[in-house]
Amino acid sequence: MLELLDINTYYGNIQALKGVSIRVEAGEIITLIGANGAGKTTTLMSISGIAPPRSGQILFEGRPIHDMEPDQIVALGISQVPEGRRIFPFLSVMENLDMGAFLRRDRDGIKADLEHIFEMFPILAQRRHQQGGTLSGGEQQMLAISRALMARPRLLLLDEPSLGLAPIVVRRIFDIIERINRESGTTIFLVEQNANLALKIANRGYVMENGRITMEDKAAGLLVNEDVKKAYLGI
């Protein structure tokens, strides 16, 4: 479904990604784990077109998207839940969700999706007239995921959904990620520092170090890999 071929991305003169290649198959949950500053977020930003790669190719369903504008990429069906949630604090929950559906014009479809989201996250329905900034961290993460879902993506990019959340909330967020993948068949590209949890719900995983992919395996394989255990699982 998504293919990154030898991507090199720079911030000014600093090279953040060095020849990264990743394959994502339709319907799977894939995870990219690694330490701080490894280039995980940059990978997602490159896919979204916000930090486009200087060289290499990104193919979405066989189509090159690396020189497209971010809004065209969203229109193709790739949505990102950015790191640190980045909801709009002064807009209400409803308005935040509506911003997610910015490119859509089908009123009925939007309404149906909204109901689906409120069914999945009843707390958002309760708080829908409240300003985004007044939500708790977990609620904001739910809102950020919901907002991305409102674009009706086929590929959902999640950047550290566990960031700064209590373990019990993290568990719920991951349950929901699995549910989104299972129920609507949305392909999920999950970037995480919490390697243990991420690998447990993912089908396959990539390990990133200093802008390079250093390992690639089935998630179950990475979970028992000695190097991964030592470096990322803390066992």
Add this chain to the structure above:
Amino acid sequence: MLSFAEIRRSVLVSAWFMFLTFPVMVIRVNPIEEVVEWRWRNLIMVGAGSFLISFVWRYLIARKERGKKAAEAGRAGGPPLARRAAVHAGFHKPLMGALAVFVLIFPFLFSTYQVNIMATALIYVMLGLGLNIVIGLAGLLDLGYVAFYAVGAYAYALLNHHFGLGFWAVLPIGAVMGATFGILLGFPVLRLRGDYLAIVTLGFGEIIRLVLENWNDFSFGPSGIANIDRPGFFGVEMSLEAATNYVYYLLIGLVLMTIFFVNRLQNSRIGRAWIALREDEIACQAMGIDKTKTKLTAFALGATWAGMAGVVFAAKTTFINPASFTFLESAIILSIVVLGGMGSIPGVIVGALVLILLPEYLRAFSDYRMLLFGAILVIMMVFRPEGLIAGARRVYEFKGKKETSDTADGIHT
């Protein structure tokens, strides 16, 4: 409140002020009689005045802090009285009705002079609401807004002078010209934010003014253009008084239209995209909002109102020259938006009326106008940083627990 520490602080402040102002306020050298006058009375007045002011200042700050704490603890009695009265159903309609009647009969109650300055204030309401789109909603600090105002004014003046085009024909042309210049300015500054954007827009405003001042063949230079036609009304000849009243009503109409459009824009998807862009550019891009297009529409729409206001201004004064479009005008319009409350329509209206009408009625203080201007802005920023009437989106509103549980079951709305 009247503790020893407080008094000591104020004494220190007043001593410092007495020291600072001593050379200016106390010593006066009289070169003719070759004597030095020591005006000790001034020293006492400065001391007493600064002592009092510092005391009142700290009292007000303390009161503000207490108010904040009370609001945080949930003990605040809801929104302030003025807002409650304004939105309360029982008050809202009669209030609006009374306001409408007052606005309609205003020219019959007051002299032509009053109507004239009110019309000027209404032009600034339009300008303020236009700039509010750019600054209040989209968060783009534009210090050259007066350039679009000049574009509109010169569009009418020149088209009227050379081709005899009437007010109503040029009004839409002025709007389009404004929008075009808005996009022209928008393109190069798309990647800039904050301070850099402010500097570039400031430069743009000056460029327009300098071009108008120096390109004599085109704009008649500093001498300006005179004898511009007043707005026509089906070819009816009007006395000066009737014409003034006519411009007043025309402006009321235009302001109402502006309010209507800005209100619709604010609650539309594009309006929310502006607010979202102001808050978080990366999240906007991740949502598929086209940054370029959204920013350009903000610039273009903001400039549209300035263009129209310019046309009306030229028609109202019948004479324009580049001196009407200096940076000071941009600063005044910006102050209207900031003082009134960014992103708030009633705020901007009140801000425009206060900032334009007050100096007119305070002619006696005209020497101190800029001083007062600065003082008002400083005091506002300290005590009401969100403006006279804060925009609804500028403050977090915590809804009570009761309300959230009430709406919990009504998901499908």
